Every structure is written in C-alpha cells, then in structure tokens.
Amino acid sequence: xTAFRPVGTVANLPNTVFGHRSAMxxxxxxxxxxxxxxxxxCAVSYFYVAQRFPTWPPEHVLRPAWTAASIQAALMLLSNIxxxxxxxxxxxxxxxxxxxGMLVISLLAVVMCGVRVLEFGALGVRWDSTAYGSVAWATLxxxxxxxxxxxxxxxxxxxxxxxxxxxxxxxxxxxxxxxxWYFMTGVWxxxxxxxxxxxxxx
Amino acid sequence: MTSMLEATDxxxxxxxxxxxxxxxxxxEQTWRPEPGLWGWLRSVDHKSVATRYLVTAFVFFLLAGLxxxxxxxxxxxxxxRLLGPDAYNQFFTMHGTTMMFLFAVPVMQAAGLxxxxxxxxxxxxxxxxLNAYGYWVYLFGGxxxxxxxxxxxxxxxxxxxxxxxxxxxxxxxxxxxxxAQAITFTEIAALTASxxxxxxxFKMRAPGMTLNRMPLFVWAMLVQSFMVLFAMPWVAxxxxxxxxxxxxxxxxxxxxxxxxxxxxxxxxxFFGHPEVYIIFIPALGFVSSIVTTFTRRPVFGxxxxxxxxxxxxFLGFGLWVHHMFATGLPQLxxxxxTAASMMIAIPSGVQIFCWIATIWEGRPRxxxxxxxxxxxxxxxxIGGFTGVMIASVPFDQQVHDTYFIVAHFHYVLIGGAVxxxxxxxxxxxxxxxxxxxxxxxxRWQFWLFFVGVNLTFFPMHQLGFEGMPRRVYTYLPETGWxxxxxxxxxxxxxxxxxxxxxxxxxxxxxxxxxxAGDNPWGGETLEWATTSPPRPYNFPLxxxxxxxxxxxxxxxxxxxxAGLRTxxxxxxxxxxxxxxxxxxxxxxxxTIWPFCAAIATTITFxxxxxxxxxxxxxxxxxxxxxxxxxxxxxxxxxxxxxxEAEAAVEVAG
Numbered sequence: 001x002t003a004f005r006p007v008g009t010v011a012n013l014p015n016t017v018f019g020h021r022s023a024m025x026x027x028x029x030x031x032x033x034x035x036x037x038x039x040x041x042c043a044v045s046y047f048y049v050a051q052r053f054p055t056w057p058p059e060h061v062l063r064p065a066w067t068a069a070s071i072q073a074a075l076m077l078l079s080n081i082x083x084x085x086x087x088x089x090x091x092x093x094x095x096x097x098x099x100x101g102m103l104v105i106s107l108l109a110v111v112m113c114g115v116r117v118l119e120f121g122a123l124g125v126r127w128d129s130t131a132y133g134s135v136a137w138a139t140l141x142x143x144x145x146x147x148x149x150x151x152x153x154x155x156x157x158x159x160x161x162x163x164x165x166x167x168x169x170x171x172x173x174x175x176x177x178x179x180x181w182y183f184m185t186g187v188w189x190x191x192x193x194x195x196x197x198x199x200x201x202x
Numbered sequence: 203m204t205s206m207l208e209a210t211d212x213x214x215x216x217x218x219x220x221x222x223x224x225x226x227x228x229x230e231q232t233w234r235p236e237p238g239l240w241g242w243l244r245s246v247d248h249k250s251v252a253t254r255y256l257v258t259a260f261v262f263f264l265l266a267g268l269x270x271x272x273x274x275x276x277x278x279x280x281x282x283r284l285l286g287p288d289a290y291n292q293f294f295t296m297h298g299t300t301m302m303f304l305f306a307v308p309v310m311q312a313a314g315l316x317x318x319x320x321x322x323x324x325x326x327x328x329x330x331x332l333n334a335y336g337y338w339v340y341l342f343g344g345x346x347x348x349x350x351x352x353x354x355x356x357x358x359x360x361x362x363x364x365x366x367x368x369x370x371x372x373x374x375x376x377x378x379x380x381x382a383q384a385i386t387f388t389e390i391a392a393l394t395a396s397x398x399x400x401x402x403x404f405k406m407r408a409p410g411m412t413l414n415r416m417p418l419f420v421w422a423m424l425v426q427s428f429m430v431l432f433a434m435p436w437v438a439x440x441x442x443x444x445x446x447x448x449x450x451x452x453x454x455x456x457x458x459x460x461x462x463x464x465x466x467x468x469x470x471x472f473f474g475h476p477e478v479y480i481i482f483i484p485a486l487g488f489v490s491s492i493v494t495t496f497t498r499r500p501v502f503g504x505x506x507x508x509x510x511x512x513x514x515x516f517l518g519f520g521l522w523v524h525h526m527f528a529t530g531l532p533q534l535x536x537x538x539x540t541a542a543s544m545m546i547a548i549p550s551g552v553q554i555f556c557w558i559a560t561i562w563e564g565r566p567r568x569x570x571x572x573x574x575x576x577x578x579x580x581x582x583x584i585g586g587f588t589g590v591m592i593a594s595v596p597f598d599q600q601v602h603d604t605y606f607i608v609a610h611f612h613y614v615l616i617g618g619a620v621x622x623x624x625x626x627x628x629x630x631x632x633x634x635x636x637x638x639x640x641x642x643x644x645r646w647q648f649w650l651f652f653v654g655v656n657l658t659f660f661p662m663h664q665l666g667f668e669g670m671p672r673r674v675y676t677y678l679p680e681t682g683w684x685x686x687x688x689x690x691x692x693x694x695x696x697x698x699x700x701x702x703x704x705x706x707x708x709x710x711x712x713x714x715x716x717x718a719g720d721n722p723w724g725g726e727t728l729e730w731a732t733t734s735p736p737r738p739y740n741f742p743l744x745x746x747x748x749x750x751x752x753x754x755x756x757x758x759x760x761x762x763x764a765g766l767r768t769x770x771x772x773x774x775x776x777x778x779x780x781x782x783x784x785x786x787x788x789x790x791x792x793t794i795w796p797f798c799a800a801i802a803t804t805i806t807f808x809x810x811x812x813x814x815x816x817x818x819x820x821x822x823x824x825x826x827x828x829x830x831x832x833x834x835x836x837x838x839x840x841x842x843x844x845x846e847a848e849a850a851v852e853v854a855g
Binding site: 014031128129 | 468721764832
C-alpha cells in the first residue's frame with residue numbers, strides 16, 4: 001500500500017450537521033428531482049392530451065368541482081407553518097417543539113389523505129372514460145403516492161421521537177424531512193390549478 | 203515509507219491514538235464483512251455490492267449475446283427454420299431490453315459504485331443501505347424477466363414497445379406487462395445508484411479534491427448520474443401509463459378516446475435518447491483513465507474534456523425527436539432536431555481530439571486496455587459518421603427501420619460502450635481481484651472482437667441500403683440478402699469466440715495467486731494507492747489531494763488526515779465545491795433490511811401485473827420493510843449514543 005503521511009486530524013469535526021452540510025439533505029433533494037420529474041411528466045401528458053380535444057374537458061364530461069381541492073390547497077399551504085417550526089426547532093435540538101410540531105403535522109397529513117379521497121370524487125370523471133380522465137387521475141394518483149409516503153413517514157417519525165432509541169442525528173433527519181414536505185405541499189398548488197381550474201380556462 | 207505511527211494524536215475520547223498496526227487492526231475489526239450466506243445477504247460494502255452488480259450484469263450480457271447469436275444463426279440463410287416468428291419476436295425484444303436495461307446501464311453504474319469511492323478517497327458510498335437495496339431490486343427484476351421468458355411469456359413488442367402494437371388491443375396476454383414492470387425494477391435500481399453516486403461525489407471527496415481536481419472518470423459518473431436522474435423518470439412513468447392502459451383501461455395511448463400513440467414515442471425517446479449517452483459517458487471516463495495511464499501524461503485539455511461531457515449531456519436531451527422523423531412532424535421541428543443531432547458530434551469530436559493529442563504527446567504503451575481504447579475510437583467514429591448521416595431527414599426517411607439503423611447503433615453502442623468496458627475490465631481487474639489477466643489472451647480477444655464486430659455489422663449498412671427491414675425473422679432467397687447475412691453471422695461467431703476467450707482468461711486468472719501489486723499499470727488516481735483488492739475500509743487514513751495526479755505528484759507517500767474513529771464505521775464528509783473537511787458521519791453496520799425491502803418491492807410490482815390491488819397487497823410488506831430499515835436499534839443505537847455523548851462532552855469542555 002502507498003504510504004500515508006499524516007498532516008492533520010479530523011477528530012474535532014461535528015457528527016451531526018444540518019441542511020446542505022448533511023448527505024441526507026442532498027439525497028432528499030435528489031429524490032425531489034425524481035418525484036418532481038414524474039409530476040412534470042404527468043403535467044406534460046395532461047397538456048399534450050388537452051390540445052387534442054376541441055373542448056376541455058371533452059364534451060359530455062362535467063367540469064371538476066373545486067371545493068375539496070381548495071380546502072386541500074389551503075391545508076397544504078398552512079401545514080408549512082408547523083413544518084417550518086419543526087425545521088427550526090430541530091436546528092436548535094429542541095426536542096419538545098419538534099415532538100409537538102410533528103404531532104400536528106401527522107394529524108394534518110391524515111386529514112389531507114381524507115380530503116384527497118373527496119378530491120378524487122370531485123373530478124367527476126372516471127379514469128377509463130376518456131384520455132382526459134386518464135391524465136387527471138394519473139396526476140392525482142401520482143401526487144397521492146407522495147402524500148401517503150409523507151403521511152407514513154410523519155407518523156413513524158413521530159413515534160420515533162418518543163422512542164428511547166432516538167438519536168441526535170434523527171433531528172437532522174427531521175430537517176431533511178421538512179425539505180420533502182415543502183416540496184410535496186408546494187408542488188400541489190400548480191398541479192391542483194392544472195387539474196381543477198384549467199378545465200374552466202382552456 | 204513514512205509510518206502511520208506519526209499519526210499519533212489524541213482522539214476526542216481522550217485515548218491516545220494507536221500505532222499503525224493497531225489502527226489497521228481496529229479498522230479490520232470494525233469494517234469486517236460478515237461470513238456466510240447471511241453475511242452476504244446483509245452486506246452494505248460498496249465493493250461487495252458493486253462486484254455483484256458487475257457479475258450479474260455480465261451474466262445478462264452473456265444471455266443477451268446468446269440471444270443475438272441465435273438470431274444471427276436464424277438469419278444466416280433465407281427461409282431458415284431455427285426460430286419461428288413468435289420466438290424471434292421474443293428474442294429480439296429480450297436482446298434489446300437486456301442489453302439496454304439489464305446490462306449497459308447497470309454495468310456502468312456498477313463500475314462507478316466500485317471505483318468512485320476509491321478514486322475520491324472515501325470509505326464507502328453515501329447511503330450504503332440504499333445501494334444494497336438498488337442491487338437486489340435490479341437482480342429480482344432481471345430474474346423475473348427471464349423466468350417469464352423461459353415460461354414463454356417474454357415480451358415481444360420490441361425494446362421500445364411501441365403502441366398500438368404494445369397496447370391491449372394488439373398484444374393481449376401478459377408479455378408487454380412483464381416488460382413494463384421489468385423496466386420499473388431497473389429504473390428504480392438506476393435511480394438509486396444515481397442518487398448514491400451524486401451524493402457520494404458531492405459530499406465525500408478527499409480533502410483538497412476540488413471539482414477541478416476530480417478524475418475525469420468521476421466527472422463522467424457525475425454527469426451520467428444527473429442524466430439518469432432526469433431521464434429515467436420518463437420511461438418509468440411512461441411504462442406505468444402503458445401498464446395502466448392494459449390493466450385498468452386508461453386511454454393515454456388510445457387514439458379513439460383522445461389519447462395518442464405518439465405521446466408514447468415522445469415520452470419513451472425523451473428517455474431513450476439520453477439513455478445512449480447514459481451508457482456512453484461513463485465509457486468516456488474509462489478511456490480517459492486508460493489513456494492517461496498508458497501514455498504516462500495528463501490528459502490534454504482537462505477543462506475542454508469536462509465541458510464536453512457536460513455539453514454532451516445537455517445536447518443529449520435535445521435530440522429525441524430524431525427517432526421520430528418518420529412520424530410526420532412539422533418541418534421546423536425536423537430542422538431543429540437535425541441541427542441538434544449534428545451538433546452533438548462537436549463535444550464528442552473535442553474529446554477524441556484531446557485523446558489523440560494526449561497520445562501524440564505521450565509515450566504510449568500498447569497494453570491490452572490501451573488497445574481497447576484505440577479500438578473504441580475507431581469503431582465509435584464509424585458509428586458517429588453514420589449518426590450524422592441519419593440526422594438528415596431525407597436520408598433517415600430512406601433507411602428508417604432498415605438494417606442500416608441496426609448497423610449504426612451497434613457501432614455506436616459496441617464501439618462506445620463495450621470496447622471501453624473490456625478495456626476497463628482489463629485495467630481495473632488487478633485492483634478488484636489482486637490478479638492480472640493474461641496479456642496474450644487479451645490481445646487475441648481484442649483482435650477477434652474487433653474483426654468480429656466489423657464483419658457482423660459493416661455488411662448491415664449495405665443490407666439496409668438494399669431494403670432489408672429490421673425485426674424480420676426470415677427473408678426470401680430472391681431478395682439477394684443471403685450472402686451478406688451469412689457474412690454477418692460469421693462475424694457473430696467470431697465475436698462469440700472472442701467472448702469465450704475472455705471467459706477462459708478470467709477463469710485462468712481467478713485460479714492464479716495474488717501477484718498484481720497495488721499499482722501494476724502505474725496509475726495516478728487514488729484507487730491505486732490502496733491494496734489490491736482493497737480492504738473493506740478502503741484507506742487506513744483519509745488521503746489529502748493537492749492536484750489531479752496525486753500518485754504521480756507524491757510517489758513517496760500521500761499526505762493524509764487522521765482522526766476518524768476506528769471503533770465505529772466513521773466516514774468523512776467534505777464541502778461540495780472545495781472538498782474541505784466538514785463533518786464526520788457514522789455509517790450503518792451490515793443489515794438485512796435492504797434485502798427485505800427489495801422482496802417487498804418485488805411482491806408489490808409482480809402483483810401489480812395482475813391486479814391494481816397490488817398496491818394495497820404490497821403496502822404492509824413495504825411498510826414493515828422500510829420501518830425496519832429506518833428504525834435505530836441495538837448496537838447501532840448504542841454506538842451512536844456513545845459518539846454523541848462524547849461530542850457533547852467535547853463541546854461542553
């Protein structure tokens with residue numbers, strides 16, 4: 001083996017870091033790119049199909065109702081308030097606030113899943129009736145997988161916060177989780193506009 | 203040799219750092235691989251996982267090669283009866299699907315997963331559990347595809363599964379669903395590997411290895427990983443759309459209900475064209491490494507090489523429509539994509555001229571890896587020339603779906619990927635195994651392969667001009683295509699002999715003693731600084747880099763940093779741009795959960811072929827597997843608590 005000539009030490013470096021200093025933050029960002037691409041492809045397909053129809057939605061198909069979608073969009077936007085608090089508390093290693101914030105987030109996530117069921121009903125079209133129904137459902141289903149993922153993750157993470165096995169670095173993990181939450185909720189706003197409002201505009 | 207005894211300093215727990223032998227002993231103990239099958243299933247070491255990837259990908263290469271050889275035998279003479287039309291359809295679909303999804307992409311990523319941590323002076327990849335998960339998903343997907351093929355349910359609509367042929371109306375049964383889901387397996391594996399490589403390269407480079415000091419192979423893997431990140435979701439989503447059209451009667455590609463078959467082509471080729479560069483760009487990294495070592499001088503024009511890699515990646519996303527020139531697109535669109543297709547020859551050309559300049563200025567040694575690099579330049583350039591030809595719409599219209607296209611992309615892919623890959627195999631084999639491959643057999647293998655490839659694929663250009671279409675299982679004697687087809691088959695047999703020679707070389711070498719030494723070729727990058735094969739922790743200390751050629755700059759010993767813990771799997775994280783030491787991170791011990799998660803994923807995906815309730819059925823399995831994966835526990839937990847407690851004492855002090 002080539003000889004190694006020590007010129008210093010890394011012994012004093014921290015072992016819990018936050019944000020872009022953490023590998024997990026970059027990993028989360030990469031998965032956001034992947035999931036974001038998938039949703040972007042749904043949007044591309046939506047508009048590709050839309051330009052093939054003389055009217056949008058197609059004839060004899062009702063426009064989607066937007067009450068549930070509005071409630072969902074509001075919930076998603078508002079949920080970022082407790083999430084920002086969790087994110088900042090994690091940075092201070094303030095476990096009590098992180099626990100309280102994550103309880104609120106978990107509850108909100110479960111409510112959002114319930115509202116999502118109503119949103120599917122509000123589409124007013126089946127996936128197998130026309131290509132319009134297919135692309136609208138595909139967008140909603142794809143985003144729902146992210147919502148379910150975040151719901152399960154929030155619930156499990158909240159349990160972990162009360163477990164004796166909790167580690168300091170898990171608080172850094174909660175900050176990375178916050179990043180994914182911002183994405184999941186933020187990306188829904190334009191998608192909701194596309195699925196629920198564009199049939200009134202196109 | 204400067205002894206590591208000089209590493210003596212006090213670690214943060216107040217113990218006096220140990221002697222060199224004690225450091226190595228402690229690292230051996232902490233990072234030791236577990237024995238037996240259980241240990242093998244639980245391994246999270248990047249070298250172990252990447253070696254499995256390489257072996258598995260090579261097995262798929264052999265299977266796809268056998269399929270190709272069978273097709274060549276079928277076409278050797280007119281009206282041959284070796285394969286019927288149905289079997290032939292499955293053979294060419296399996297050949298293409300295997301080569302693209304189960305061989306070419308995984309083998310390149312596997313090379314990256316093995317070499318990148320060693321080249322950047324790291325101890326493992328950034329997310330070792332995710333890495334193991336990616337491999338198992340890939341393996342299960344590949345095995346599933348071949349099981350279905352052996353059960354006569356192999357996909358038969360071509361590797362790009364065009365609708366409406368692949369849609370529910372014209373392809374009843376489950377063959378296309380098997381294809382769509384096998385693709386999903388491989389995409390997940392490819393995406394996890396790309397995340398793995400990007401974060402490893404961004405956060406785990408040796409101190410001092412700024413972006414402009416990274417080896418060109420590492421640059422190539424970084425660029426390729428970004429391409430995977432942006433390209434693979436397209437085929438993953440498109441294949442799910444296709445599966446839904448077939449399973450739950452959606453209408454994405456159904457013209458009658460407002461869908462569009464051309465939407466499939468757009469979605470597929472937005473992935474499919476970058477796919478070529480996803481395969482080709484790592485190969486450019488291989489060639490740069492080999493050329494540097496075998497000419498004994500730094501590659502000419504490092505910034506131009508890096509910019510060319512990045513430029514190729516960007517342009518690679520702007521060409522997909524040239525696969526669709528025959529679909530009746532607006533003329534302006536055709537002109538744009540013709541221009542883009544021709545432009546991509548520029549960065550490729552820049553790199554080739556840089557290599558030629560390097561060889562010109564250097565002192566070339568014509569070892570076997572270097573021969574493959576030269577062979578790459580020759581064969582790839584021929585493929586590049588025909589690529590520029592078919593970028594032109596009128597020419598493309600003439601040869602579309604003929605054997606000219608088959609000739610073109612085999613020149614590009616075999617020249618651009620398989621030649622560099624064999625070169626890389628010879629070049630890094632001593633590092634991975636500690637053994638050398640025979641140069642004599644290697645030379646025979648190279649020349650047979652070179653002759654075989656040209657004999658197989660060059661006549662196909664003419665066959666294309668004579669109008670022979672792709673994907674026909676036979677042809678009539680009156681067409682006059684018999685003799686050129688026979689010539690192509692002879693070439694295929696020569697290629698097969700070459701691959702057999704390679705296997706003989708491999709088998710002989712693996713029985714030979716470890717004689718390679720650490721740096722048999724006199725390479726300049728960090729992987730040559732460690733033992734052959736490398737120990738599980740890769741390096742006893744963290745190497746420090748102050749240039750692009752660390753081993754040539756410091757022949758008497760590399761500067762290094764001490765202070766990583768030896769009692770836990772401690773790794774160093776550095777800053778993204780300047781690679782300054784930033785934090786220490788503890789890596790997980792071996793675990794079975796990635797394997798369990800891959801099983802849960804497999805249950806979900808395979809059930810989804812038969813019922814949309816597959817998601818519901820698979821959900822509890824996935825839930826258990828991923829909670830088991832993420833939940834801290836036992837020894838893992840105690841170790842981390844100890845590390846954190848000591849860190850807290852340090853901060854308080």
